[in-house]
Amino acid sequence: MPKIISLYPIKRKKHWFEIRFDNKSFFPINDELILKYLLKSGKSLNKSEIEKLRSEAGHLFLKRKALDILSRRRVSERELRQKLKVERRFSHHTDKVIKDLKNVGLIDDMTFAVSVISSILIGGPKSKMYIRQKLYQKGIPKDIIDKAIESELADYDEEQGALELARKKYKAVKSIPTLKAKKRVADFLRGRGFSWDIVNYCLDILFTKND
Incomplete structure (x- = not known):
């Protein structure tokens, strides 16, 4: 069975390590999983254990990436998916990560659209066409744009x-x-x-x- 030969801290990624095996395979893993599975140098894991660990770590890594993006500014679902594409090796976890974030309200295109409209109008009056275009550029779907404009600008002259x-x-x-x-x-x-x-x-x- 493959044996762990090192758990090396990843620069600029707090709590994340690169786990390396003696069969030359490696992938990122966080301290949560290290503690959960009592991982350390010299411990052997079978193939199914490694694949399970790789999958959990990949999901957590991509979720952490998504949370880092959202901590800087709110984005639409489409924008977030686009930004996550840079992590190609974990792309198969994207749908699950998006679902997790939707479940806790961190991805909500309607709420995001309403906040964008408010921000636009703080700078002074704009046309509905201008607002619609800005929402589209943010990656908000047309049906949600229509609902947001109808909701927020119904009495807008x-x-x-x-x-x-x-x-x-x-x-x-x-x-x-x-x-x-x-x-x-x-x-x-x-x-x-x-x-x-x-x-x-x-x-x-x-x-x-x-x-």
């Missing part, structure tokens, strides 16, 4: 939001020639995803009133 922004921009450009000022206001609103209908609505109000 895009025209008034655009007009609020346009008035602020107008104050900064009103001293320049009218055509240039109109273009800058229009570009400003278009950059925030507002349609030409809404842009023209704002231009008509601002420049008719102030001509």
Whole structure:
């Protein structure tokens, strides 16, 4: 039977070790499993024991990677799956890890979508199209985007939001020639995803009133 020849600490991965066997096989393992199975140099394990240990360790390693990602910022399920792809040797554990995280609420695309919408609007009014695009870029599925926008923006008045922004921009450009000022206001609103209908609505109000 293969015998453990070393348990070597992995740099920059606290509580993780590389377990090596005399048949030249090796894989990462954490201290939890070392204690659970009383592993130490010189101990022999049969093939089924090693495969069971490798599977448990792989699942825990990928889960730790996922938790490290989520500790920095919240992400969608699709984003997390993409980030976990770098750990190719443990990719077969991805579905189980995602399921574990969903069960404890650490992956919840609807909650994530709502928080993204709130963050976007903190910076000022944006169009629903702009918000929809940002949610899509975050990897949130279309059906959840639709539900989140319907839930959070049911009473959102895009025209008034655009007009609020346009008035602020107008104050900064009103001293320049009218055509240039109109273009800058229009570009400003278009950059925030507002349609030409809404842009023209704002231009008509601002420049008719102030001509």
